[in-house]
Structure formats: structure tokens, C-alpha cells
Amino acid sequence: MRRDLHVPRAAPILGAFAAMGTRRLAIGNLGLGGLADDLLGGLDRLREQAGSAFDPTLRLGVTGLAGAGKTVFITALVASLISRDRMRLLGAEAEGRIEAVMLRPQPDPDLPRFAFEAHMAVLGATPPHWPESTRSVSQIRVAIRHRPRGILAGLAGPVTLNLDIVDYPGEWLLDLPLIEQDYDEWATGALAAAASPARRDHAAGWRGALAATDPAGPHDEAAAERLAEAYRGYLAACRAAGLSALAPGRFLMPGELAGSPALTFAPLPRPEGGAPRGSLYAEMRARFDAYRRVVAKPFFRNHFARLDRQVVLIDALGALADGPRALADLTASMGETLAAFRHGRPGWLDRITGARRIDRILFAASKADHLHHAQHARLARLVETMLAEAARRAAFRGARTRGMAIAAIRATAEQEVTEKGRSVGLVRGVRARDGREVAIYPGALPEEPGALMAAAEAARPGDAPADWPDMRYATLDFAPPRWPEGSGPPHLRLDQALDFLIGDRLE
Ligand SMILES: Nc1nc2c(ncn2[C@@H]2O[C@H](COP(=O)(O)OP(=O)(O)OP(=O)(O)O)[C@@H](O)[C@H]2O)c(=O)[nH]1
């Protein structure tokens, strides 16, 4: 689709630089190093910023467990919106109604800005690399200037939508039920779970430390640290063994709180004669309350409750490669984290949210470029099945949901070979580990996901990792591709995903 000729191609990118107030910046594949303030009137910048206060805003949450593809997704989304040459299936772009897209200053001063330029720089380095793992919440604002659809559009002129994209760890959603518990309830539940057959062995170290502790004795910081560390070790061992329900979420994904007192607590049994002031138990209880008050609740209040739309990224292919138990665990962990989207949320969260609700949720199987396109519909069906319960609950609350197989950045090409008279679909790309170009058969998904789900359910947590009955899935590790300067990254269905998520707000 042709773009409006009055809008120079570079304008959105320059706008991005203006909004950032950047002097000299090389953005990897955009290759615009050295373009600077000289080109941009300060007046323009002021007008931009003043305007942004009054423009409508849509907050899009991007979540998923560690490694699901959040950072790559947001980086690719922003780069693709700025360039827009590969966004044919975003309705407003196909209709030629998007005039400009630019980055605007981050609106929440207490939230780190999503490091878009740094991530683009590593993707554009020689050789290209994937961005580093991120461990906390961050946000970026993209302003989309577009002409509304319809007969009045010409009279009204262009309007701007501020799209605030928030990256947050899915693990943090596990804290929602914890907010309503007091220390005694939480500790009793955690101690009972640790005594269960599936967890007992993993808990041995921590329970040993616990046995040597007197909860009614005076607080001692070294003992508190030892217990907290042993408890964290227990949670990490459970996770490694495929067990879920591992709150507090920050113990596994501490963000900026690593080592702070708010995370230095652990469950203790209630002392029989009560907990005197200054006792270890009293101090642990105070820290748990602090965690609920200053860590968990503010996240839901300040970030989660303000979201309008949500993408949940799921690395289903990674789990498939690790076997049935990993798929079972991923399904269980996603079910638990997505409880936050369900009907029956705590009243306090509904009170904060008021009329504001997440009204569209995209469940996206990430890294679909690891599969031949003939398999993509099956991959989408697999994540829809894995998350069917969460989707049903969300729909009950009035949200639209959709499952999709996407690649935010497509690192592979496809290749067909004939084997024993049958055509087999391979994926070809540069292997990250040694830089060699390889063509790989990644494995085929069944037409219906039922067989995979049944094998996953049969694999009990704690079992040795079993394999799939009659299939193997490869662990793939392709390096990011190079793409032409000024162009957006190659992707699979990123434009369709965005159309589902925000298309109605560009009408
Ligand atoms: N081929 C391919 N690989 C991808 C894609 N997206 C993510 N990856 C791979 O998955 C890894 C993790 O992606 P990230 O975007 O860092 O994942 P994340 O959810 O932000 O992970 P954390 O920050 O650790 O929570 C990347 O380093 C890539 O190896 C994609 O679209 N295609």
C-alpha cells in the first residue's frame, strides 16, 4: 500500500529522535547514526510534548514467563511501527491512514524506559545478537498520528493515539493471591506444601535451616538472610523440577529488589506461646507485610490495573523441545499467572480498576519462525488449548481473546526437501552458537493438540523428563537476521497481532 506522499519516509524516525532529545545515536539496523538535533526545530519538539498530554492513550501490557520473547516483541513492534514497510495487515496502514509514528517521552517518571535503542543496537551489531534478558518492568510511549476512517475524517484532521507499551515479568502475576493473605495464612500454606511428597526433597535444605531456628527467639539478620536464601533455593529447585505455584513472584524474578529487606523473609511456623516483639517471627511477619504493601500491591495498582490490552507470549516450542513434563509445567504456570485476568479477582483490584478492564488479550505462541508455515495453525491451536480455561474466564469478563503463532523477528527461511516421496518442511537460518548456516527439521505438530496435552498431563511433576510418544522436537537457536536499513524487521504476523490489539483504536 502506498504511503501518503506528503509524509517523508524519514519523518517518523526523526520524530523519534526529537522526542528522545538525542544528539548522536546509531540505532542498529535503522542505521541513522549522526542524524541530530540540528535537523529538528526545538519548537517542533515542544509542540509534540505539549500535544501528548491531551491525546488519547492506550496501555498495552506485554507479559510472559522468562525467555518468552517480551523484549524482542516490543523492540520489533516499535521498529515496525516506525518503518511500517512490513505492516500490510495492520488495517490503518493498509488503508494509508497512518501519517507518522514517533517515540514520545516516557510518561511515568518512576518507571524505567524500555531500552529500545540499546536493543536495536545489539540486533544491528556485527554479528547481530539477541537483546539481553531483562528482569523488571519498563515502558515506552509510541505516538501514532493517523486519519480516522469515515466521511468526517477529512474535516476532523489527523489525530494521535499514544500507545504505552509495558513490559513486565509474568512471574509477578503469581503474587495476586498473596496480597489477600496474612503472614500466618501464607506461612501455614507454604509449610504444608513443602511437606508434600512432590516437594519434600526439594525443601530438604530449607527445612534443615528451619529446624535449627527458633521463631520466638530474637531477630538476627544473618539468620533471616540464611532462611530467605534457603527458601529461594527451594523455590528455584521446584521450578527446575517443573513444579509451579511459586509465590512470592519476586523471589524468582527480583527485578531491582534483589537483596533488599523486602525480599529477606521466609515462612516460619507460628510460635506456640505467641511471637514476642523483636522476635524473628515478628520481623518476618513485618517483612511479608511490607512485601505485600510496597512490592506486590503497587505493581497491580500502578501497572496491571491500568492496562487496556494485553499480549501474553508463550514459548510453547521451547517447552515442546524439553518434553511432555515441560509442556505440562508451562500450561500449569500460565494457568496460574493468568488467574489475574480471571473472573473472581479480589474486590480491591476491581475497585481500583473501576470501569477500566483489559478488553483484548492476545495469546501468542512466540518464535513461530522455528516451524515451517504449514505448522503455524497447529501451533496457534496448541496455545489456544493450553490457555482455554484462562480464555474462557477472560471472555466471561467481556474480553476478546485470540490465539496466534507469531515471530516478532523472523530469523529463518523455509526449505522443502523430498524424502521417500514425501515433501518435508525445514527451516534454514544461522545457528547462534557457531555462526553456521543450517537447515533443520524442527518436528511436526499433530493436527489436533489433544495428543500432546494428554501426554503432558500423563507426565507427573517430579518424573524424569520423558519424551513424546512418537515425535521429537528440536531445540533451535538461530541468530537474529540482518535487514535493510530503513526497513522494519522481518516477522510473522506481527502486523496481524497489532491489528487485533489496537486496530479498533485507529479507526
Ligand atoms: N527466532 C526467534 N527467536 C526469538 C524471537 N523472539 C525471541 N526469541 C529468542 O528468545 C530469546 C528470549 O527473548 P526475549 O525477548 O529476551 O525474552 P523475554 O521474555 O524478554 O525474556 P526475559 O527478559 O528473560 O524475561 C531471545 O534471546 C531469542 O533467542 C523470535 O521472534 N524469533
Ligand SMILES: [Mg+2]
Ligand atoms: Mg526481556
